[in-house]
Amino acid sequence: MKIIRKAAAGTLESSDALIIVKPLNGNDIKIEISSIVKQQYQKKIECAVYQSLEALQINGIHIKVEDRGALDCTLAARIETAIERAAAAEE
Amino acid sequence: MRRRVMLYVPGNTPAMVQNATVFGSDSIIFDLEDSIPLEEKDAARILVKNALQSLEYPDTETVVRINSIQTEHFQKDLEMILPAGPHAIVLPKTESGADIRELESRILQILGEDSCEKANIEIIPLIESALGLINIVEIVNSSKNITAAQFGAEDFSENIGARRTKRGMEILFARSQVVAACASRMIQAIDTPFTDIDDEAGLREDAGFARNLGFDGKSVISPRHVDIVQQIFSPSADEVEFATRVIEAFKEAEKAGKGAISVDRMMIDAPIVKRAENILEKAGIGNPL
Numbered sequence: 001m002k003i004i005r006k007a008a009a010g011t012l013e014s015s016d017a018l019i020i021v022k023p024l025n026g027n028d029i030k031i032e033i034s035s036i037v038k039q040q041y042q043k044k045i046e047c048a049v050y051q052s053l054e055a056l057q058i059n060g061i062h063i064k065v066e067d068r069g070a071l072d073c074t075l076a077a078r079i080e081t082a083i084e085r086a087a088a089a090e091e
Numbered sequence: 092m093r094r095r096v097m098l099y100v101p102g103n104t105p106a107m108v109q110n111a112t113v114f115g116s117d118s119i120i121f122d123l124e125d126s127i128p129l130e131e132k133d134a135a136r137i138l139v140k141n142a143l144q145s146l147e148y149p150d151t152e153t154v155v156r157i158n159s160i161q162t163e164h165f166q167k168d169l170e171m172i173l174p175a176g177p178h179a180i181v182l183p184k185t186e187s188g189a190d191i192r193e194l195e196s197r198i199l200q201i202l203g204e205d206s207c208e209k210a211n212i213e214i215i216p217l218i219e220s221a222l223g224l225i226n227i228v229e230i231v232n233s234s235k236n237i238t239a240a241q242f243g244a245e246d247f248s249e250n251i252g253a254r255r256t257k258r259g260m261e262i263l264f265a266r267s268q269v270v271a272a273c274a275s276r277m278i279q280a281i282d283t284p285f286t287d288i289d290d291e292a293g294l295r296e297d298a299g300f301a302r303n304l305g306f307d308g309k310s311v312i313s314p315r316h317v318d319i320v321q322q323i324f325s326p327s328a329d330e331v332e333f334a335t336r337v338i339e340a341f342k343e344a345e346k347a348g349k350g351a352i353s354v355d356r357m358m359i360d361a362p363i364v365k366r367a368e369n370i371l372e373k374a375g376i377g378n379p380l
Binding site: 009010013014015016070071072073074076077078080081084085 | 104105106108109110133134137138140141142144145146
């Protein structure tokens, strides 16, 4: 899959995360994280984001995560949704 | 599987999806249909898929209400949700046996024969239209995987042009039909939710009436309704005590080769023994025979 447009998924409700993705030139991955538990969990959230991107085989993406205490499975779900909305299947 | 109360949870709300077991319902129905706006259908199915794969729901049945056969979301819901292993699927707007056969054929296609048998996914048709009600006997007999049928009064009333009231006379016929059809197949009949979230007295009356009509349980849309409905659809201590004595008397009579038995001067025959078995099962004591 290739990111071709800006897209978002999730909300700023408690236990959720708002994910905004947009295309980035080349194969770079840029991650911005804002979280109510950033101090304790920044690394963990970053790790979860990288895992999701790897599983979906995505690069060339700028991903912004606004976390409101989402579990890993919720974070992964929102990332997957945002990417599906932003992507086109590669030929 | 007891289904005294089945709690509907919007499939796109992480806080509800992850915490739903806290409320103590027998079943959680993750909803992908009416509570999810069109533009969020994709988000809801992915969230529910992830939750089923990653989270534990101990002592609780996990059920998914997918979108109806007539929608573009039906196939996408099944492809994503089935591999995540829900216990059961609610099929909304079920109107014929053909709808159930179509669902089963897609399940088989998606899971393959071996996985399908292992997964043993149960099917719960939701009857919410005049046509669905008229065809309910055909529907409940269309598959051995159907273990319950739900009644949906709001859509049903809209469909027949009835004015929906708390007293519920306009849905009495439909409720009774659902109960009778389910009883004929020995599957569970699940009543419609009570939609006034703040009216506890109204809920008790409505649930009590449904229980008296013969429903085995009720679906609810508010966590605040779980305890009340569960209590109403659970046998009372007196019922359990009497049922226990009936079963004990029956077992002793069988051992002694006696034909007629009585308990508290009531003649005990096969239907009474069967009712006693059902009561103990609903009380979570299992089948003592």
